[in-house]
Amino acid sequence: MSEILTELHDHILIATFNRPDIHNAMSHTGMIDAIVGLCERVNQDDNIRVLVLTGAGKSFCAGGNIKEMLSKSNVFSGTPKQIEAAYKSGIQRIPVALWNLNKPVIAAVNGAAVGAGCDIAMMCDIRIASSKARFAESFVKLGIIPGDGGAWFLPRVIGQARANQMTLTGEMIDAQEALNWGMVSQVCAPEELMTEAINIAQIISANPPLAVTEAKKLLRQSANTSLPEMLDLSAAVQAQLHQTEDHMEALNAFVEKRTGLFQGK
Helix, strand or coil, X not given: CCCEEEEEECCEEEEEECCHHHCCCCCCHHHHHHHHHHHHHHHHCCCCCEEEEEECCCEEECCCCHHHHHHCCHHHCCCHHHHHHHHHHCCCHHHHHHHCCCCCEEEEECCEEECHHHXXXXXXXXXXXXXXCXXXXXXXXXXXXXXXXXXXXXXXXXXXXXXXXHHHHCCEEEHHHHHHCCCCCEEECHHHHHHXXXXXXXXXXXXXXXXXXXXXXXXXXXXXXCHHHHHHHHHHHHHHHCCCHHHHHHHHHHHCCCCCCXXXX
């Protein structure tokens, strides 16, 4: 069984976590390797302009495998030092891979996004949710903490106060509350989720890809960059984009009232 199923539609890659038997749990090596490999593929393929992540079955992702925690197997086995090393060489590769993606990522959250599953959604650039989606930063309920970087991502999405509440209570919130908190930008009927995700992806992929990539980089860097530094960086990037073929094509298409044809050049 493939851990992740992929379908390429024009410039949009749809990737589906494909372990519904374990609610798309993330802690085993196969799924971790599949996610890291997916990110590498997207970065290397200029034909892919947007990645959409979703889950097979009822869940988006249930995070760590509780049965493995109970049996102290896989990443959860060994001494504290061995477990620490396993986290660094295992699940912590996921936030690094997603953070280093140079294409936009849309999370189409179809069901429960719990623990590391919630965090993976937070690692994406855009999140939309089915009305059946639920979110929980539930680590404390199991006597552990977000070992995958969730304590870094979640406050940046929903603010410190709400991130504190979710992390320290471990309580579940529904899709509507996630919308109210800014965790997701849209809630859809379950049957409309992928249609809407693809629609957003199509709008993004129709734009000049170099500009989209650089805009994403600037947004990511803004959280840890001063205004003077950001202005300097923006000026340098803008100067380069003004020299691109896609910029001229965009200007001509605007004046001629037609759709631009962009080559990423």
